[in-house]
Amino acid sequence: MQHSIVQADVRAASAKLVLSMASTPEExxxxxxxxxxxxxxxxxxxxxxxxxxxxxxxFDEHCDHLIVRDTNTLKVVGTYRLLSPTRARKLGRLYSENEFDLGRLNNLRGRMVEAGRACIHPDYRGGSVIMLLWSGLAEYMRREQCDYLIGCASISLADGGHNAVAVYQALATQHIAPPEYRVTPHLPFPISKLEAAAKAQVPPLLKGYMRSGAWICGEPAWDPDFESADLFLLLPLGNLDNRYARHYGVAGEGA
Structure with missing residues (x-):
């Protein structure tokens, strides 16, 4: 991918934002x-x-890193880490395999991009940054000739895990993957032992994935280091709703 992917005169906090790919050790x-x-x-x-x-x-040295920079301050204000099938094959594993058995997805490995470490500075969360990151992700997947996006989405356990249970129960009713795409957590989060919160508070990134047509592929894993319950997501590009496809730059393209 070329260093500069797309430029946009979108403004968040009076910022001019530019999307590119990290190309130096300093970036x-x-x-x-x-x-x-x-x-x-x-x-x-x-x-x-x-x-x-x-x-x-x-994993950082094996991945590509999308970045959004505020050209007024020159600071990086958003990023997304991407692992292509070729680099995953050379590395010998995916990041998600630290938490899940992905055996049922072996036939998709040559067509999957793994995305992770999505991160936006708190002062730039009005929507423009994530839209630029998703447009770059769509372009990256086209260039890699991939039609499946995979990754983990985290739910904080700050409340003792009750919201994580509520989120899983809410999403599993409408967004569960077909059986052939199910994965198994190595360290399952004990959803059956906790009472669900009264109302599920779905994290914004996870909500965006669901609106885009992603599936959750089974019960969450427990990540004790980051104090989170992690859901494994699979997004076939063919599932993208037309509204989001227009935003992400993949309108009119099949899976």
Whole structure:
């Protein structure tokens, strides 16, 4: 993918935002600093605190990183991590396989892009940043000739897990994947042992996936490090609702 994918005179907090792909070690560190701020500092995960202020792992060097930059301040304000089938094959595994057995999806591996670490600075969450990231994701999938998007979506356990139970129960009634696409968590979140919250509060990113036609592929995994319950998602591009397809730049294209 070319370094500059798309430019847009959209404004969030009087910002001019530009979408590109991280292409230097410094840009990757900018991504990792933003992720640290959002995932570690904002969530108060002191057990994951690091002196370098970076959220990094062994997958970063194998992935492509979409970035949205505010050209007024030159700061990276949004990012999405993408793992292509070719790089996943060289690496030998997907990030999601840390949490789930994906055996039933083996026949799709050559056509799947794994997306993760979606992250937007708190001051830029009005919608423009995520729209740019999704447009870049659609372009990336076209270039990789992939028609399935996979990844994990996290639900905070700050309330003891009651909302996670409520979210799973609500989504499983309408958005559960066909049996042939089901996955199994290595460390299941104990949904049967907790009472559901009175009303499910679906995280915005997860809500966006559901509106776009994604399926949840089974019960959530428990991530004790990030104190979250994680759902595995599968989005066939053919499921994209026309409204979202227009926004994401894939209108008129089949799966």
């Amino acid at each position: 990757l560190r900018e991504v990792q600093r933003l992720r640290y701020k959002v995932f570690i500092e904002t969530m108060g995960l002191s057990s994951l605190a690091r002196e370098d202020g970076l959220d990094s792992d062994e």
